[in-house]
Amino acid sequence: MYSPKPYGLFIDGEQPTEADNNFIASLAVQIVNISTVSELTTIKMVRTLPDGGFVTALIHDDVFRIYVNKSSIYSDTYVFDGYASEFIPMLYSGLIEKAMVLDDGEGVQIKLTEQCRRRLSSYGITDAPAKTVSLQRFRVEYAEQFKYFEPEFKGIYFFSQYLKLKPTWYSGAMREVVQIVSAYGKQDLKDLPDSIEEQAKMIIHEPVLSLIKEELKGIRLPGYKGFPDQEGKIQYDYGSSGQFISFDSKNKPWLICVISSGVYAMPLPIIPATTTLAFREFIEEAGDSEIIAILDRFGGMPSGENFPQGNSFHTWQRAGAIIRICDSADFHQHSAMYSACGWSVNSLGREAFNTCWSYDDNNLMRVYGYKLKLSLGTANNHGLSSSVTLTADKVGGIENLELIKKYIVKLTDDMPVGEETTLAVHYKLRYVEPEQILQRAAGEYDSTSEMEYWDSLEVNPIASHSGSISQVSSGPVYWGMSEYPQTMGRLKFPERSGQGCESFIMVSPDYDGPMVKCDTVMFGCYVNDQLKTVKYFLDERTYFKEEESTFEDLMIIGEWEKTVTTGQTGIAGYFYTSDFDDRTEISAATSYTKIRGMDMGYGNPLYVTPAILWMNGSVSRSRYYKHETTQKTVTGFNIDAAVCIPVFGRDSLLYAYSESDVSTSESEVHSMHGVADATSYNLWTYDSIFHWMGNAGKGSPAPKNGLPVYVDSPSHSPVDSSGFADSGDWLGIGDGYLNITGIAGKYTQRGGDMAANGASIGGEPPYMAPYNTSSKELGKHAGRVNISISAADAAEVHKKDPDAWYFSFSPVESGGSFSYFYRDCCEVVFGASTYASISEKAGERRKYWGYTNLADHKSAHNFIGVINE
Incomplete structure (x- = not known):
């Protein structure tokens, strides 16, 4: 020593x-x-x-x-050493009320949740801030890849990223992550105002802090630093690179990207300190339900970091932290449906869907649907690498142990501090076998050669993943007027800068073949873990439709319909979705007739006395029914359907339906009809002058001078229709007779008014009020708008005729600039609250579903953090 x-x-x-x-x-x-x-x-x-x-x-x-x-981790001189830090960012939760502010330094206005106010006061240690605050901390510019959201001329305003970069651009759990990381704001606090709201930090005192440090001691991170962006900028792309979150078999989150070279995964970058047991216990004791929700979902607070960029990506791939899952070349040989169209994924990110297009060998546009399926294995401690302790017995003696130690010291001293290569090599050294290090240590040491060796070394991935991208649909897109692309503007996607929605150009300018039938998936998104698709339908074939009728020869009681078409019939309705399908047949004119038959019961019995000279008359009755006949004739009927993916939305769609006709004529007539009872009777009497021909029947005493009058002999004569009125011996006479003098006697007795000529008594039908009406209406219009969105699932927005621009082309040129059809949406995508709204109006406010007390339903709100109220 x-x-x-x-x-x-x-x-x-x-x-x-x-x-x-x-x-x-x-x-x-x-x-x-x-x-x-x-x-x-x-x-x-x-x-x-x-x-x-x-x-x-x-x-x-x-x-x-x-x-x-x-x-400070955000100072210019800070160099990241690869180890997990105890740093924890402050989480702001609430609603961005004012994202476009004056360029003179005005703060971005936020309406805070009550839990956030508690958190900003260190859970009650200091006074809570106001419910609504304006913060410099959130005057965050767009990241470079999102600069297209900024207008060319800003004037006196500052456009923060919260104006148009919203979580709903993303899909699945990535929406949740973006809502969370949007809530950190700027992390370099030295230039911010000196106030509780601006300078807030997560203050964790001893002994909790010591416990956190102990859990993190010696932990190296797999390709990320564990710090939010210094300037608070959102880093994730929602478009072509297809970044989203997928959960492995133990529900640990992985960051996924789908690029032309393949599908890749790395552990979702997390704030390391928030993954510790000590931190969770601290948060639970504080009763912070917002952060608890994050920990339950992601195991820690996401940092918002993206995949390493440039050469660093491959550096960490060689270190096993970035894992290539499968190929994606088949999908990427086609064009994206629109620039903001990333993959739509389900809530666990294990299934994803996207569409793309290209021209086939005949120069006809074709749209393809692809499904991505992932099965992610787990990584030890989710990639957080613990320190490795080598002992002499593991490396073959104390001499080898000392040799390895000296070698690592030399290697460490020669590696550039803080560079990605250095961090990745240190990470690798914990995964390779000691014998591999010993082999290098035993050789001649050259710093350049050793760095090149360890940098180029590919170690095994930290987890075993599998997956595939498969084509699950393919169909043509034919539009017969390719020379006029603006005639088909019914399918609209969000324009890149968020100005509105632009029509997908469905033309094949170099195709000159015949008409092609289409029933093609154009778009898909997951709504509450159900894949909702949009299909384009075209079938220009027509035919002469036969009459459709349930009419019968015998129509008494029941309902019958008949449809008669004029001219040729075809199918209309260009678009339909998994939830809404209004395709229907249309003709030049269609007539609908409906008859409804109702029982009105029996009328009064009809007594017919004998005619002059004859002894015999009759007794009969009828059963009556009413027919209500309605007729409707429609000429020039047509329908139209359009689909719009709203601005700021990936997992939502609007469906507009409209119908119209040239004229509609309607009429209704009520009529009464009767069927005779199959059973009738013989009525008879006798008079030597007036009634003496024929057959005498039963009766006692025997008649004379036209009195008494008897009824006997029931007669049963059925026909096809009489089953309705047939009730057998309805007078109950049987083999006997019946005296009906009281009913018919005054008409048969000699000297009576009708004694010679006979009379009809009774037979009145039931009462029916007369009814006959008709109308004609010209140029009738109707329609509705529907939506598929997680807060409402499949719901009706309104039953009014949709805006005509749903069905025509967007944008349109006006005065040298372009005007776009505009519909937007917003949602709470993480938290206990359920809320969504769209810019279709319901009265004076936007149409909305669910509830949060933060929303006023007046704009496309941008929610940040966790919304539990």
């Missing part, structure tokens, strides 16, 4: 703690010993300090210096 040499101490950032100083003193002794024993004139050692930061000890030509770096 040699005495320590005097050294110069240089400190960047905070002063070292007592534990740091003890570590520095020990390091000073260690480097002096190594340099003396090894007779080295130049030696450098870099180590991580116990309480954060790192120390560099350097001896060069007998000059001894120690550099301590404990600068």
